Amino acid sequence: MAVIVQEHSVQSSKNDVVSEFFLTEDQCNFAIMGGAPRWVDIALGDVPALGLALPAEQTLVSPELRLGKDTALLCELTSGRAHISFRMDGEDEELLALRAGGAVTLDLRALEGRSGRVSVRAEEDVVLTKLLIGRLDRLGLLSARTHHARRVANEKRHFATVYDHPMYDIRGPRGGAGTFEAPPRRGRIQALPQLTVEELEKLPCSAPRQGDDAYHYAHHVLGEIIGVSAPNFAERLGSIYKKRPVRMLSLCSGTAGIERGILEAAGVPIEITLFDINENLLAQAADVVAPYARAFGVAGDVNTVSTAQFATRFDVVAFVSGLHHVVELEHVLQTVSSLLEEQGEFWLIGEQIGRNGNRLWPESREVVDRLFATLPEPFRRNAHSGAIDNTMPDSDFSSVTFEGIRSSEIEPMLLRYFEPVQIYRRNCFLWRMVEPTYIDNYDVSNEEHRRTILRIVAAEYNLWRDGGRSTEMHAVYRRR
Template sequence: MILKKLFRRFRAGNPEPGPAPVDSDYRLRVSKELEIFQEQVDVNALPEIFHYWSNKYLRPMLEAYGYSHPDAFFAHYIRQCVAGSEEVGTIISLGSGNCDTEVRVARILFDQGVRNFRIQCLDMNPAMLQRGGDYAASEGLEAHVVTRVTDLNCWRQDEPVAGVMANQSLHHFVALESIFDEVARILPPEGRFIISDMIGRNGHQRWPEALEIVREFWRELPPEYRYNLQLQRQEEVYMDWDCSTEGFEGIRAQDILPLLLERFHFHAFIGFGNVIDPFIDRGFGHHFDAESPRDRGFIDRVHAADEAAILSGQITPTHMMAVLGIGTHSLTTEFSRGLAPDQCIRPPARIVPVALCRPNLCPAAQAPDART
């Protein structure tokens, strides 16, 4: 599945009571998600070729902001959220799963001398949260990373917060509108909504204009590189698989950015990656030798074409890292490579409006969806 993860995904289990959707389609998806993640300890393992690409191309984008890794990105802005306060500030983490990112972020903050923070990890999967709690305790950070079993599709926050983070989880949520409304309600003026997530086509498919470029490069691959290691099938022509057909993977990815723009001010935004994804993800990326000049050269060419198409507006990014607030609040606006969030939404001329949610899946969320 798509860059699993560049840095996580929605998990399902036995939620606390609440008015979550209960139709059979929803239950089947929850069951599938639980099956996928119940025993999955490492949801971030990626091919070596991904690390070649990210260190060469993604890392400089982050370094322009003063950090070199997504964990440092989260730590930097959480520190801003709690700065100047003697009281412990709560940072809500939406869909935190095993809490591995949260524990690493807490370690960075702790080692920097920051003590006035607590990351509260919310997720539907008790087994993953248990692993997260154990991990935090093993690092001596149990006072700074706490867990709570929560169905975020009907989440309501009663206690005040200093900020909110979401690491590769939003593209698994159905009730995006209510979740974003709740974040906007609880976020203080100086607070931050810190996000690393997927914003491409639903189900992590390619839009036609990007798929055309992917398939052009695909024709260059030797047959053995075209074997999908995840789905265990040969793909002589790249098959644009919809990851959302069973579980919640990418169920509303394409709606994340437009809905955020309606509710929040973007203080920082890095949009990146599209055509490159299939070549460096777990399905096909393990075929590439990260030490091979030939394979590196191929990835370099794919990235160059990908970046040129994104910056020209021919295609839109599938990934973003962003810092949002409910107002301007004295923060400058920084857009990586001059690429603004509204430029990363697929132009309406290419969109064919249809019902956003599949029948009976999400009656609370009705908005335009699928595109050609």
Template sequence: MELDYDQRIINETNRFDLVEDLNELPPIFHYWSNRYLRPQLEKFGFSHPDGFFAYYAKEAIKTHHGSMRILSIGSGNCDTEVRLAKTLRKEGFHDFIIDCMDINQTMFARGLKLAEEEGVTNHLRFLKADFNSWESQQSYGLIIANQSLHHVVKLEHLFAEIKKSLPPEGYFITSDIIGRNGHQRWPEAVKVLKKIWQQMPPRYRYNHQLNKEQKKYVNHDCSSDSFEGIRAQDVLPLLIKNFHFETFIPFANLILIFIDRGLGPNFDVNNPEDIAFIDRIHQLDEELMLAGTIQPTQLMAAMQLNPSDNLRLRHPKLTPEFCLRQ
């Protein structure tokens, strides 16, 4: 039975009430990201998502005369926003306000405490709102969506409000998920994963979130009882329809199954056999994405209302249109 919207809100709020560190990931994820993702990002002038947000915050401030307001959509515990405020202050930028938008008061309380501890409360405002029904009352030089778009049901409404809020020189930037709804994999990726599953040792199959061995690959739909990935597959098509990319960095499909919280703890970064397995999956992932056999499921992108004279791509072949699943 399909859950109604209010029940999903309750489930989502209750789940995140208990999550104090949204960024906690197993060591194998950091091995992979530092070896393979970080060098790709450094070509663009940053090393990690926090650096990406700071890079475009500084670009927006430089082109924005006077004080600037930043909006962060689905800010959660506001740890990203606190770090951004600290970075901007450290680099000599002081005339800015970050509006942290979320529906979860418990997470806001953690965010306020963190902002007080780090001395940046004068740069943060807390905006309690549901991004599915939020209506813009401000102009923002920079709008950030950090791992939040895949929780949005009314993407069309949200993107319309973002367009209303953004001046021509402003930026809308996101680090988010663009794969199949509910963090599932499309059939062509499932086919590859099932083959890998048959060949890998049982110790790699233990799911630490479910506390059991998965003898067969299960293509689980995480959106069945919450907003987790509820319209993830619509994010990229609607971004293409509504905005113009300046930076487009798509990445990762198969590899995420093995380095995330479920299976990731199975892999020891000091074990050559485990590292060799992760390296092989990454290489296969890249080959299949560049061939167009499977599509990236993650995206970091910077967008504006008007076309850019210089679209920056992670790989010449991986254009926004090429990464759409047809």
């Protein structure tokens, strides 16, 4: 039998400066001052676990770390008391005094860009079960990388016998000690090439459309190249329409500009109920949709929306860029589910599903920081401050508004109440670079400006294709 065993290298060597660290039995890339590492088997409740025993006054010191953006430290002791410090320039800065209990996560953003070593000093005998240092959104991954060899051994032992149970007999015979051919060896598979501006410029979609500004031009080109399409909401309305007018509810409708376009394109009889906290916007919306639908308005706070506020169930309930303003997601989604007809659809149109507060996820941030630094100054003029930005601001808009208040929870939360029918996600960062802060820096009729926009679109596409997290979603769900 020729089975290929993949080598898995889990961490860099002791002398490298790294940006993350996880305490693991597999690799001694840390030091114990005044002793040697001693791993002990312990029980966390009835679950076996592994801990590093640190006798009183011994100190564990991590490898040299250079702390990047959004770094956090997670530590867990199951016995004793310890002090966690960051040692830089020969000085120890105490970060935390910790006693045994649950895991503690510490935000290290204040130390961004600093180099040093994390130390854990045992004040009394300590058993350390976790020490992870890295980007906040990678702590789960770092935790999963710990004790790899032990997990592999356990995995092999467990699955060596698990299928002997009669419940698996339905799968048929288990086989013996068979043999495989060695897989044919061909050349290495090349990574997918990055899309370039030159390639984009050759595509028909790179021609600007009448009235395009930088935002609409960039998003139109992106929409053409990503090869997946958003739900056609107007068509869906058309196919929902049977004998009576389609009943639609739009929550956080504002002036219902997007709804208007959908109603017009659908061209079927519709009764639309518009719900918003802002009565002035609702009054404008009444005029906007009047030519295309019979309209009703309900003023209220969506966080306390209730079925009692409506006289009927709906064929469609929609949010157009509104769900990311909602605090009470659980209540609102449960209520939407109750408001839908049996086969009713829940639509999210242009929803923000990115990081809370409209911040960029770290992988997008890295690309934006590199790209932004290459933009000529006129493209970096900030319309709000009037200044030239050196980096794109990383503000958390949810700190004092409802902008993106729980946006990163939206997708998993939806799956608690609904089943997905069609989901379209894109836009790792593009919108941030061409929204009102910078949009007026671009004249789409100017070839050089268009080229710059296409450079941003190409970077967006390449990141999205390679696993960058989307911030924009258009989706159709059904109730359970």
